[in-house]
Amino acid sequence: MSRFFSASYDSDSASSSSEEDLLSSSDEELLSSSVEEEESDDSYFNDSESESDIDSDDSDSKPYGPDWFKKSEFRKGGGNKFLKGANYSDSGESEDEGKKVVKSAKEKLLDDMQTVFSKIDTAEMTQDWITILTEFDNISRLLIRAQQQNYGTPNIYVKTLAQVEDIVGKTSQSDIKNKAVSKAYNTTKQRVKKAAKENEALLTKFREDPEAFDGEATVEIGTSNSDEISQYGKKSINLSSVASGSSEAAFFSALRIVIDSRGKKNVDQAGLVKTVEELLETAKSSYETIMAYLTLIPIRFDVSGSMSYQPIEQWKLCYNDTMKFLTLLEEKVDTYVVSELAQRNEFLEEEPEADENGVKKIVGSVFAFVERLDDEFNKSLLNTDPHSSDYLARLRQEQDIYNLILRTQLYLEATTSEEDQEKVLARPFVKRLDHIYYKSTSLIKIMENNAWKSFVPPNPSKITPFTGEVNDEYAINLVGKLSESLRKNKNGGIRKRAILYHVYFSALNIDFNTAKTMLISSKVQAYINNSDPSLQILFNRVVVQLGLAAFKLCLIEDCHQVLNELLASSHLREILGQQTLQRVTANSTSSSADEREQLCLPYHQHINLDLIDLVFMTCSLLIEVPQMTAFYSGIKVKRIPYSQKSIRRALEHYDKSSFQGPPETLRDFVLHAAKSMQKGDWKKSIDYLSSIPTWSLLPNAENVLTNLGERVQIESLKTFFFIYKRFYSKISVDKFSKLFNLSNEKVIQILESAISEYDINTKLDDSKDFFIVEKGDEITKLEEVALKLNKEVKIAKERSNPSTARR
Structure with missing residues (x-):
């Protein structure tokens, strides 16, 4: 048991x-x-x-x-x-029970490489080039991992490389009939050629004595040139020593490792920047320098990729690198060209073949760097207090970024064929308009002068030529030519944006009629609701600027018509893109930072909301007060719709309030001006309006106030006539002339126009000294009150005897 x-x-x-x-x-x-x-x-x-x-x-x-x-x-x-x-x-x-062996990461990696070697060996028997290509790509990725982990170049990789090179050498493409297999063979041949060039020394050593080479230790990175390998981060190393030798392949080998390390976890981006900077110093040819800059500038942006905006010092480094890069390209324009339309080269160390003009085109985008710099500049403005000195200091750098945009445009014009210019130059034109469309011609002249003086362009611009003098005509033509060029673009969004930019600029600097005709003929308003939010915001800004342009010309009715629908919205700040970025972030459902930033504009591009309110309320004052008076005096008037900010609503609220104090706010001043107009006191009405300091925001404030005063006199005369005509049988023209400081001819013209418009039973006598008022259907004030009282009595009876009312 x-x-x-x-x-x-x-x-x-x-x-x-x-x-x-x-x-x-x-x-x-x-x-x-x-x-x-x-x-x-x-x-x-x-x-x-x-x-x-x-x-x-x-x-x-x-x-x-x-x-x-x-x-x-x-x-x-x-x-x-x-x-x-x-x-x-x-x-x-017993051996059958086995033992669990824990392998290191290096051993696992070497085992994976050995597996690849075996698979390629098997595929060689059946001439399976698709498998050979796939496995060779796998071992190339494993090599990058080995070098990132500081394991060096494993011997098994060199052995596999020699194996594939031998297979390629023994095979003729003519023997391959299958198209897919033939394509895999050609790709493998190119990649093996590139890899063999990068590892030429190791490959030669292997072929001299394969057995002895196989028994040696793994070759470490940089040991052939320098023993110093400084690690930074968890998975990054200093590769500058690789490029310190005379081998061109070593430079590009290190550059390739840096490129492959971008975007990976636990990689120190600042360390990558330092490495590429050292590689840039060791570059021995223009091609190496160009490739280094194409790698360095994007990594600089990656360093601040997780931040709300790029720090100013980092931005300046990117700006300086872009300027140096552009200077190099301008100097080597006859030899090298960086273009988005160039063919992609899979092998970094191989320079592209020269075209018939001897120019080697490298794939890349210079303007992408400029565009990113401009975006980061706008982000920094959105994240800076607009009332601080920091905002003003940052805003001064707008000239620098504008200079770079113009310089890049000239480079692209010089290096792009005419048939491709429409596609390539669209983005520079849009960015250039971004910085000038909302400015007056005087500010544009300053920016353009500084931009052209900042450098000597190697090639003049054919689309926006510079004659050496910048005046108002130059500024107007500049915006017109840029917009006209963008209207030919196939992208509908770019076309709409170009039209709206031109309309805004015309409304701000030229006149209302030109801008209005341009907008109506473009028919942008018919499709704007289906556009992206940034275009809708731009359209709303155009509408507001059109209204302000009409007001500057004292076109009161046009201004009121343009602004009435827009001002009916209770979210004017949001629809104009003038809310803060913090508020957008708190209220927006979008998870993308770029989408949220499209919903707001930097503070210096804002249209003053007080000025918009003042202009609309003044227009409402001049239109609605005479109409209200005519309606209450018994004249049949076609009532127009009114918005929340209408003076009519303000007057109704004012009459119901028990206490009326002196004017304090902007709205109070306009309200008191309306009350004075109802009494016929036009002088007091003008005084109230003129005392509002917001008028100083208009560029021609004095001229506007003068025209506004004349219009107040006219509307006050109409209001007085509508109120008192029912109390008189004759009205003296001379009396009206003295009372409102207008000539007899002007008084006759105004009153005849009002009589005709409202169909009033009044006519001018033969001597043209009096207006004879014929009694018609008009009711007196006492009759008006009696009618209202009778109506209220009927309503009270119906409520007290509901059963009788039903019968």
């Missing part, structure tokens, strides 16, 4: 026959071998006790605890050998 079920177990009976029956022969062998091993080598287990120690400790008492029934070798220290299976060697253990 097992001792586990024994009621009374004596430790002295451990060697009894009943216990021996429980032990199998294999267990006994394991036990004996274990004991012998422990006795022969006590140092193998740290602080472990031998079986004799365990027995001696319990010689006079029974075993206790949860493992008292276990065999002695399973107790206490004896279990250690089973926990250390990977490091424990037992000669008595």
Whole structure:
């Protein structure tokens, strides 16, 4: 019976026959071998006790605890050998049980490379070039991982490279009939050629003595040139030493590793920048310098990619690098050209083939860097307090970015064929208009003069030529030519944006009629609701600027018509893109930062909201006060719709209030001007309007106020006539002339126009001295009050006797 079920177990009976029956022969062998091993080598287990120690400790008492029934070798220290299976060697253990081996990352990587070698060896038998290409790509990626982890160039990679090179050399493309296999063969041939060039020294050494090479240690990165390898981050290394030698392949090998490291986790971007800067210093040719700049500038932007905007110092570094890069391209324009339309070159170290003009085109986008700089500039403005000195200091750098935009445009014009210019130059034109469309011609002249003086252009611009003098005509023509060029673009969004830019500029600097005609003929308003938010915001800004342009010309009715629908919105700040970025972020459901930034504009592009309100309320004052007076005096008037900011609503609220104080706010001043107009006191009305300081925001404020005063006189005359005509049978023209400081001819003209418009039963006598008022359907003030009272009485009766009302 097992001792586990024994009621009374004596430790002295451990060697009894009943216990021996429980032990199998294999267990006994394991036990004996274990004991012998422990006795022969006590140092193998740290602080472990031998079986004799365990027995001696319990010689006079029974075993206790949860493992008292276990065999002695399973107790206490004896279990250690089973926990250390990977490091424990037992000669008595069968090979079938196996041992779990923990491999390092380097060993796993080498095993993966060995697997690739075996697969390529198998694919060689069937000429499976698709598999060969796939596996060669795999081992190339494994090499990059090895170099990033500072494992060097493993010998198995060199062996595989030589293997594939031999396979390619033994195969002729004419023997391959399948199109897909032929394509895989050609691609493999190109990539092997590139890899062999990069590892030429190692490949030569391998072919001299493959067996000896295979037995050597792995070649470490940079050991052939420099022993200094400084690590930064978790998975990045300083590769500048690779390029310090004379080998061109070494430079591009290091550059390739940097490019492949971009965007990966745990890579120190600042360290990558430092590495490429050192590579830039070691560049020995213009091509190497160009490739280094094409790598360096994007990585600089990556450093601040997680921030709300790029720090100013980082921005300046990117700006300086872009300027140096552009200067290099301008100097080498006859040899190298960086273009988005160039064919992509899979091998960095191989320069593109020269065209018929001897120019080598490198794929890349210079303007993409400029565009990103401009975006970061706008982000910094959106994240800076607009009322601080920091905002003004940052805004001064707008001239720098505008100079760079113009310079890039000239470079692209000089290096792009005429048939491709429409596509390539669209973005520079849009960015250039971004910076000038909302400015007056005087500010544009300053920017253009500074831009053209900042550098000597290698090639003049054919689209926006510079004659050496910048005046108002130049500024107007500049915006017109840029917009006209963009209207030919196939992109509908760019076409709409160009039209709206031109309309805004025309409304601000030229006149209302030109801008209005341009907008109506473009029919942009018919499709604007389906456009992206930034275009809708731009359209709303155009509408507001049209209204202000009409007001400057004292076209009161046109201004009121343009602004009435827009001012009906209670979210004027939002629809004009003038809310803060923090507020947009808090209220927007969009998760994209770029989409949120499209919903707001930098502060210096804002249209003053107080000026918009003042202009609209003044227009409402001049239109609605005479109409209200005519309506309440019994004249049939076609009532026009009014918005929340209409003066009519303000007057109704003012008449109901129990206390009216002196004017304090902008709205109060306009309201008091309206009350004075109702009384016929035009002088006081003009005084109230003129005392509002917001008028100073208009460029021609004095001229506007003069025209506004004349219009107030006219509308005050109409209002006075509508109020008092029912109390007179004759009205003297001369009296009106003196009362409103207008000539007799002007008074006659105004009153005849009002009589005709409202169909009033009044006519001018033959002497043209009096207006004869014929009594018609007009009611007196007392009759008007009586009618209102009678209506209220009827309503009260119906409410008190609802049953009678139903009958």
